[in-house]
Amino acid sequence: MIPLRGSGVAPSPASGRLAEHVRRASSEPAASALTADRLYRFFRTGEEETLALQGVSLTVNPGETVAVVGPSGCGKSTLLGCLAGLDEPDGGTVRVGGQRLSHRPEAERARLRAQRIGVLLQNRNLLPHLDVRANIELARTAGRVGPWRRGFTENLGARVMELLERVGLSTRAHAYASELSGGELARAGLAVALANDPDIVLADEPTGELDGDSERHVLELLRDRAGAGAALLVVTHSTRVVAIADRVIHLHDGMLTS
Template structure:
């Protein structure tokens, strides 16, 4: 998770006046921007800086791969970008709206409406079957978009089945996580991550334990989503993932090195 032992002083909270740093595509229409992110952890007396001033941006339809040695802060970065973790300094914006340093309810709304997160493992709630997992994620997104008013009984079954069909799991909708193979788990996780039709997809080592065939399939589905205009940020160390990326960001010791 963390990278470096350091006695570095606590990073300053990013001042509002600081000029916004953006990617090559410019920040004007960026789907996701991170501005001077700092994150440190405390273990006993030691302070570990996992992120030290990371700035990046992803444009709609763009695929960005984040690479770096294990423990360089990739997962921490992803957590901050998804609003699952709060940076100690710096700002994360989603489509111009600030995600960091907002109440959890607000961050949850942004996640539900715009962000899909694909983790390396444990994407499914173990006591719900695949269909229910997808429906739960889809309903969360739709509920928010319709202004918080429940419009009946959650996402229509047709939409859910369509999504499962797209990832090749149309016949495994009733299965539970413990009954799925590794490849199926990955595809089910992807279905859940895409359930809310997100503008931004964040993936953490989505193909880490997959064979080439499944990896190809997953990447293809992700690319489709990017083709539909979603911003895609993938934390990975797989060369095949890097190969499909429009841009590669290398993270080392909590800083962007390239």
């Protein structure tokens, strides 16, 4: 019970500890959405060994947009693959919201990715034998089991149509990847990446082949997701992507240079 002012009843030690805990919790920074600690990745071809990542460490916080830049072949796509759990680092760890993603069975990585991460790859994410709507539905429901699944399936159709409208493809719901233009492919792939309301969005050159209007549209959608609290990391060569980033990370020969 909270004592009335002037009642002469002193607060208990337990209530004092609770108040101190609340005060500290409110003053502590939010946990990182994505953390990479000393990532190493190498590839061997015959007698030659290539170090694609050399001790890369980074964090991305909720609501933050980070651009990763560097010359072709510097390890950007390899880094994104490790951060997404699509590839395993040879050393170091990746954590998503405090949960370890790396060095776990592939099925566990896939389940955690489906629940927490939206990935936009250069191939635009679409399975060629499914139409746009079915691709989004699959991404929306993948990995959602038990209590996770109910809220994601009850209004599945409405959520899919909402996404299609947001990316400007409401009239292309039943089109296949082979029937879409480059700009439509980019927007459809983005809808797939955003389908599971991810805490983290990882995008590999999301605007690489787009015209100015399409690029602006994709960037607006990505920033909207960051504005909703998602952590956003984008591998890019685009000056427009760099311009919207809160922070820029430079990668060179598999190492951070700034």
